[in-house]
Amino acid sequence: MNVYSFKDIAVLTGAGISTESSIASFRGQNGLWKNYRPEELATPQAFAKNPELVWEWYALRINTVLKAKPNKAHYLLADLEKTRKLTIASQNVDQLHQRAGSKNVLELHGNISHSRCLQCANLDKLKIDFKHPPKCSKCNENTRPNVVWFGESLPQNTFQKAIQAFQNCDLAMVIGTSGVVEPAASLANLAKSKGAFVLEINPELTPISQIANLSIRDIASTGLDNLINN
């Protein structure tokens, strides 16, 4: 298949595209931190109970993310966007797509780079080794990480835009995500039902493989490179 024969591309990316930037998959992470599993910290309940603890953990994660660099897969997608309509809906919170130059990025799970004020919803950019828990720069109230936690719904406006992109595309690419996380995974089904070509890039068999027109069993960078430059 020739990726350049498609005019309107919608891409769903997950943790797999960032592993080559040395960011450990959130769900695949085995290591405990202070005897907590990520699932015990990334929840509204954990934050309500102990905001300092949750911020301390995020401060470590933010340092890892801010030191990481976009990899070839991020850059290839950014280049592709220069020549055609392309929308990226990402489950990642690391903003590596934007740092690689992608403009049209929908952050389904928010981003780890900002704090969000609990009072006025103002977003503040966080720096490496920021003082935590951070206060809002506008009203000095408490803030939370600007991410979607377990048990929270996706930002509706952003998700609606993702639905539109997958409804209207002629090529849907699903890269580095198992398709287990809903409702993002249903985007591939939606594109398929509207007649789009569904392409998956993943080293492993996933639920998306069943509906994909083509599954490339490879990591994101070499899978995309072969697809785009061959």
Ligand SMILES: [Zn+2]
């Ligand atoms: Zn505020």
